[in-house]
Amino acid sequence: MTNIGRIRTVVLGSSRVGKSAVTVRYLTKRFIGEYSSNTDLLYRHDVTFDSVLTEVEILDTCKCSTTCLFDHIRWGDAFVIVYSVVDWSSFIEAEDLLDKLSKLKLPSYFATLLLGNKRDLDHSRCVAVDAGQELSLRFGCQFYEVSAADNFAGVSLAFHSLLRETRAVQLLRGLPIRRKLGVNSVSKVLGTIFGKNSSKRDRKKRPSLSI
Numbered sequence: 001m002t003n004i005g006r007i008r009t010v011v012l013g014s015s016r017v018g019k020s021a022v023t024v025r026y027l028t029k030r031f032i033g034e035y036s037s038n039t040d041l042l043y044r045h046d047v048t049f050d051s052v053l054t055e056v057e058i059l060d061t062c063k064c065s066t067t068c069l070f071d072h073i074r075w076g077d078a079f080v081i082v083y084s085v086v087d088w089s090s091f092i093e094a095e096d097l098l099d100k101l102s103k104l105k106l107p108s109y110f111a112t113l114l115l116g117n118k119r120d121l122d123h124s125r126c127v128a129v130d131a132g133q134e135l136s137l138r139f140g141c142q143f144y145e146v147s148a149a150d151n152f153a154g155v156s157l158a159f160h161s162l163l164r165e166t167r168a169v170q171l172l173r174g175l176p177i178r179r180k181l182g183v184n185s186v187s188k189v190l191g192t193i194f195g196k197n198s199s200k201r202d203r204k205k206r207p208s209l210s211i
């Protein structure tokens with residue numbers, strides 16, 4: 001099994017949208033109704049998927065200043081932006097967070113998941129699924145709607161999907177930069193190898209082996 005290192009995940013969003021609920025649901029499979037915490041909490045756990053062991057750190061944030069938000073953005077490789085489907089203002093805040101993220105970090109350095117929580121409260125819903133989908137398309141991030149209260153599978157699927165993408169982003173960033181060859185350059189290289197493009201003068205210069 002290969003260990004490719006660490007993924008730092010930050011869970012952001014308005015207060016009371018269920019940031020702690022989704023984090024704890026993902027980590028323990030349990031739903032705990034009330035969390036009394038007014039500080040950020042850092043969790044660590046190891047995940048194995050596709051036979052690769054990865055150390056995952058998850059920072060469950062609480063409301064913080066702009067400076068502290070910038071620190072979180074700098075720190076993270078993966079971001080879960082949570083809103084509640086029954087709270088329109090939390091959706092607006094999610095949009096604002098996505099905007100800040102896209103302005104402060106290069107796309108090759110992170111992956112993002114937009115997570116609409118509390119879908120079990122469908123009767124009081126004020127954020128349509130389409131609105132979430134459109135927002136995620138605008139910012140090129142993943143999108144899931146879940147209920148931390150009702151369902152472990154959805155939360156788990158959403159986190160795993162984000163972690164997979166983050167790992168891919170990290171792997172891509174680790175690749176050596178190669179000079180990109182355009183179509184013309186490729187045909188030129190092939191022509192040089194097979195001698196099709198070379199002029200008469202060039203042909204004379206080509207090394208030849210006489211026995």
Ligand SMILES: Nc1nc2c(ncn2[C@@H]2O[C@H](COP(=O)(O)OP(=O)(O)OP(=O)(O)O)[C@@H](O)[C@H]2O)c(=O)[nH]1
Pocket residue numbers: 013014015016017018019020021022032033034035037061062063117118119120121146147148149150
């Ligand atoms: N119905 C329903 N309630 C939920 C769900 N997830 C969380 N809650 C409830 O929403 C409230 C807030 O949940 P938290 O997980 O503490 O939310 P938070 O975003 O971490 O809140 P802060 O730490 O205050 O920012 C609690 O009463 C939870 O029981 C859900 O999926 N469905």
